[in-house]
Amino acid sequence: MPKFAPPSGFDDVLPDQYRRRQEMIRVIRETYESFGFEGMDTPALETLENLVRKGGGENEKLMFRVLKRGAELERARARRGELADLGLRFDLTVPLARFYATHRATLPAVFKRYQIGPVWRAERAQRGRSRQFMQCDLDVLGSASMAVEAEVISAATTALVRLGFADLTVRLNSRPLLTLLVRSFHVPEEHLGAAITTIDKLDKTPPDAVRTELTKKGVPEAAVEEMLALHARPRTDLLTEVEMRAKADGAPLAAQLREVLKLTSLPPAARIVFDPFLARGLDYYTGPVFEIVGAGETFSLGGGGRYDDLVERFAGVRVPACGFAIGFERVYTLMDERGMFTATARAADVLVAVPSAAAAGEALRIAADLRAAGLRVDGYPSAGKLGSQFELAERKGIPFAVVADPEKLRTGTFEVRDLAARQSTAVPRPELATWLRTRLASLLS
16 A cells, blocks of 8 residues: 555545546536425534434444543543544434434425435445445435325436436335235244345345345245245236235335336336335335346445434434435446546636746736636646647646747737647637637537
């Protein structure tokens, strides 16, 4: 590891990566806002009491805890008590529940919010995930209508399509219906949780491996084979069969899913299907759950569900809620690997090159005029060889360079260099901004 590398499991973000990430955030934010969601934010730190209020779970085991300070820390050490009182947020949903409990008197009856920000988990770094990573959440609090699920799914899917993804599948299930389904196979109650967690891996783990794991966890062999056989069935009309297995308790849960399937409007590049063994990992889901997957991928691009009980643990009153989180880091990794980022992810639109010291003042005036016209302009800090200045622009992804040549300026024209084509064009000064905007627009067509 290099001497000055960041801590293990954390990553620096280089300028070109930063531009691409900001482009993603812009698209996601604009999409969420087009559905009427409002932005908000919460502190990176929450009290330990609030972070563990939802009652355990794997994410809390991976939480970064923050030590008490000064005399308070010394007192805790002396009495061998809890040394930490704060923690870094490990998701954006628990802070939302605390936020809502704090501010609900000033919030609308149905609160539609989005939040984009980093979270921290002390887990093993993997492809598309480090120990600090971005989440892009959208949630609706205050409504039990299944139209909320439909809107959340539609907004998240639309954001992914606008980022360039096609052939998306939304997998839909219900956590309580899944519990009833697994019970119907006569899985003993003490093995129910393990069975649900393991069967959820079938979308990315071979059936034989899932069979082995279920057996090791004590699930009866007959139950294992029946569940695997059901998973292998075509999804057509499978909801009816699952409803029948779940008996009377399953009817209202299946009705909820049918309502979501009926109400959800998706872009042409996406479809929604019922998946009877989708569980999702978080333990606070109380109703429908869903994930978005891309063709040929073994991991989801995001997921969410209904969590009607979480806010009550903070606010003391039951508040229906449903949300979704786009897996920002995984989406970024896929877009980078597939070359999906557009030409807008560049440091600037144009570089003003300075061939001589005599042109330095004029170069600054040119840059100011172009910025006033709405262009993003980089300026070379000193006079030098044009080749070196052009090379710098290319490294930063800047497509054009305007040469502040005193000789040409006296004729009222500029030399504009198309850096990709290695060609120069003489452009009259009054037409420069329009000429550049036209060429920049053509790069996107």
